[in-house]
Every structure is written in C-alpha cells, then in structure tokens.
Amino acid sequence: EGQLVESGGGLVQPGGSLRLSCVASGFSFSSFCLSWVRQAPGKGLEWVAHIKQGGGEKYYVDSVKGRFTISRDNAKNSLYLQMDSLRAEDTAVYHCVREVSSATPWFDPWGQGTLVTVSS
C-alpha cells in the first residue's frame, strides 16, 4: 500500500526559504515518480512539481519555476522540496504523493501534508 510522511513546514517571512521532506515506506521508492501537490487554506488542489524515478526529469508549475527545487534521495526513501523566495501566495498544505503511473494525476497514496505559512 505504502505510506508517505511529510515534515518541514512552518512559518516563514516573505522572501525566506524552507525545505520540505517526505519519507516513504511500504513500497519500492526508487521505482516510482513522485510529486508535490499543495492546497491553500480553503482552496482547491494544485500540482506543484514532479520528479522521475532517477531524479533526472523534473517539472514545475509555472508559478514556482526558478524558486522551488524538487529532489529525491532513493537511498533514504526521501523526497524533498526546497522553496526559496517564498511569497504569501505559497501559503498552503503541501502533500507528497506517489505517481502510480508516471507523469499522470494518478496519485496514490497521499501524505497527510505539512503546512507552510508565509507571513511577516
């Protein structure tokens, strides 16, 4: 089945940085593509970033390109999201998700999420 557990969220000032982590268990981590999906308070879901199994292919939603970097460490079963130049509009719960089929919105399972708040 698999499980994903995120950490690293918190309160950060505009322009600041934060690094999110996601640890996976219960499945062959290196065999799957992964994504980050966020949800602003009271709003809908938004896909943020994708990374392929080996880490060589990465895609981002336009609003975070150049500011966010997705990476993974297959030896540690871990996914990361480095977030720089944070803006108020980046405030959201960030979920780590496994892509059942590469580069599709077939996401299962989802982590419980970690809250990022960008505010002065």
Place this chain on the structure above:
Amino acid sequence: QPALTQPPSASGTPGQRVTISCSGSETNIGTNYVYWYQQLPGTAPKLLIYRDNLRPSGVPDRFSGSKSGTSASLAISGLRSEDEGDYYCATLDDYLNGPLFGGGAKLTVL
C-alpha cells in the same frame, strides 16, 4: 489557460444518487484519462476513481465514474452522511507540463 470546471457544491439526502460534473476541453478531458479524489473534512485527499471509471480496491461500488467527450462525471449512489466532503477531478492537459485539477465540489448530505 486550460481549466476544469466543477460545480462548487452538490447535495442530496441519504440513499439518493448524486452526480458531480467536470467539464474540460479537447486538450485535457477529450484526450486524457480522468481521475477523481475524495477529501473528507480534515483529511488528505484519497483516490476514488482512476482512468475514467475504475475503482481502486477498497472503494465501494456506490462510487462510479464516466466520461463523454470533454466532460466527466462522478456518481455516488446510496448516499451516506460519511460521504460529505470535497470531490476533485484531475487530468492532464496537452498544453501544460503537469496535472490539472478541477476547483472541487463540496458535497453536503442533507
């Protein structure tokens, strides 16, 4: 900018059948599979339907998905109070480099 349109809300009484629509275009729903997610209050989203109309193991057959042209629908039969929550459709779009979600529909069981 490509978009998936869902009604903001839907409602029904226990035992009823409700449907939630997801409207797109030829570049997204028209050429790609549709996925549905259920988000119960205070929880993470959960996969409900994949590849238009398939249910993961553990999802009751009260939930069904369908697609026609550039629109998709989620049907919930035998509505229960525990079905209250938000429902999202998702697909790919030929002009985007990642998945696209609908705005979500809040289901209320009256």
